[in-house]
Amino acid sequence: MDAVQVALILFLIVGFLLVIGTPISVAIGVGSVVAMASILDLDKSLLTSTQRIFTGINTFSLLAIPFFILAGVIMNNGGIAIRLVNCAKVLTGRLPGSLAHTNVVANMLFGSISGSAVASSAAVGGTMAPLQEREGYKREFSAAVNIASAPAGMLIPPSNTLIVYALVSGGTSIAALFMAGYVPGLLWGLGCMVVAYFIAKKHGYKSDQKITFLQGLRVFLDAIPSLLLVVIVIGGIIRGIFTATEGSAIAVVYALLLSFIYRTIKIKDLPKILLDSTRTTAIVIFMIGVSSIMSWVMAFTNIPGMIAATLLSLSENPIMILLIMNLVLLVIGTFMDPTPAVLIFTPIFLPIAMNLGIDPVHFGIIIVFNLCIGTITPPVGPVLFVGSKVANLKIESVVKPLLPFYGITVIILLVVTFYPEISLAIPKLLGLVK
Template sequence: MDIAVQAGLILLVGIVFLLIIGVPIAISVGVSSVLAMFTILEFDNGLLTSAQRMFTGINSFTLLAIPFFVLAGVIMNNGGIASKLINCAKILSGKMPGSLAHTNILANMLFGSISGSAVAAAAAVGSTMGEQQEKEGYKREFSAAVNIGSAPTGMLIPPSNIMIVFSLVSGGTSIAALFLAGYVPGLLWGLACILVALIIAKKRGYKSQIEISWKQKLLVILDAIPSLLLIVIVIGGIVGGVFTATEGSAIAVVYSLLLSFVYRSIKIRDLPSILLEATRTTSIVVFLIGVSTIMSWVMSFTNIPGLIADLLLSISDNMIIILLIMNIVLLIIGTFMDPTPAVLIFTPIFLPIALDLGMDPIHFGIMMVLNLSIGTITPPVGPVLFVGARVAKLPIENVIKPLAPFFLVTIVLLLLVTFVPAISLFIPKLFGVME
């Protein structure tokens, strides 16, 4: 058997087998990639090359943005910022029927974009809003579906760690352009969820919030402005060329920490546990990136991306059909795999095909992130679905039916983003960060 075929089989079969028996994705990818490497090179050279590949993969200044953004998110989770954003979202939701549901959606958009984590948004916002909605007579299943369906918006609205990962693995796609390209799809996702919640709220007779005075509204908004300024400072600085994404992530840490000290929600003695939590999350991501570079080397040697491209093109040479197949594959992968490893594994496979079809890498990146974000809320094992159901104290099967309308509108949004490039590319072109 040809060496390349042997290596490819060991890589693919090894990853699938290890995942099936419950081995973590990072270990599965790493072990399978190193074993495949040993079929290509002698043991000593294979071990040395694997180590060199890992070091090269994580030896990146841009990659420093991920641990800093993760740390900023952890600080904000512990710093009482979520409650201030929820109060601001209540003001923005106004007098619409089912206003608490709309508050949940808006709070997920705000908090998710600042923390960069859909799971963190579902947990932090859902735990607060779920109780309030239940007191107002909202069905718990509906509240859980609203929270789950809107939580991933923060993966698209910058700053987004998954976009930084895509930038690295795609060969240096502009992070500023990716960040700006995520705004419209992220906002459309949130608006689609609001539309679904509004229709259901009218049908069930859910009322709006109690009217409060303009003075109280102003005080709530003023209280939230320091938290919201974080987005303006970080994204504005990156897009304006004042600092890089990595420098912006460090600024986000300093700003969120100072803000938490001002709010007196974090004390010095809390810092070790915060740093430990951020380190745990970061170590998983960085290790994944490291082992994925070994996998990418093996995939290049075995020509797996080329074989998959030939397979897709043998099915059809129609761009619409190929993009639909890509989306279906990514939707399925996203149900059981975290977005980060999915981006690391499938970008080297699908991006060359997309480029051959004439697709802009920014457009492809947003399509991929949106697709994998939908996967986080898709049964049977979407991570946001699990967290949202647990926060609502409901079994997953009770949430799936009320979640269906939210899932449907996100699929429609995915098709629009896939086949209407302007949705993603309009703002980056407007700000001149891409041609």
């Protein structure tokens, strides 16, 4: 059986299972095993699949993901969100629609610490929604701002999605990817603030009450311990004091100590926190394991090479090929979570990108940026669902206010795609890429 037939079996089965509502990890696993059985005996297929699952998750670097997830859950329960919101209010209080800008900045800060867009939209949105409603903000607008800005934290390190890309891309430097995500993540947040500014001016949303310098200083000092987490973890990774995995463990210890100091977490809360993080970790790790089966099938039958040849036959223009890949990733992101999408499409698109001379660090940012947009778009966007639920709104009522935010993020995506220095300037400055 040739590669085309195997590819059809693989993608048709996975697609069918997704359409009927099968969990993504199960769909990928079943489709991959059936496709493998079409080229090997069933016994060999099952044995090879089992080996691939264990091989795929038997990586020391992968330990960073459960630790960062646990750190995020601790921070979500540890009173850190409110301190970051207060700090953001100091920074944005003089702008029209200041509470909307506060939401954006707080999402960027909390997302950069927790590494989770869903956690940001829940924690920050839950804090900001009542404040904005009391000030006369339309709930749909408030929800749209919260949803649109939450994924910025998936680009600003530490980012679990970038760690997954580093593993599946053949060992791209996690430190380089982390540094490459800063400017695109900040641009995402600034783009949301620009849109929020014009909407706030149109509807007459006012700035926040002025505070004195001493009040602002007191709020900022209260937020410093929370902000120091990023400095300690990212600074230690960049300076080579510890690895990303060790840094994730330090993040857990630091977040836990901080929550105990704030007295927002008690010993009796730990079982629930551990259970919540274990559930999320199990989903991610199982996804990585079954995706390893799919990667083996695609590599064995040279499916990535076939897709690359097809893309290159459509056009030899690098700009057109990048636009096609962006379009595919944007569509994929609307119905697939970032982790499985990275695991599936990195082995397909990365060789094409490298043939075009694109740095793998830059391409990692392109992939993650595309998939971040997918988290806020229907029909499956997890941030869209959580943000709507926090605001007690139906998804349909939030999509229209989100349209200008979709527009600005796509524009920023194209700028990031075709100006690689936006991603690579900081890694080059630090000597992480050539």
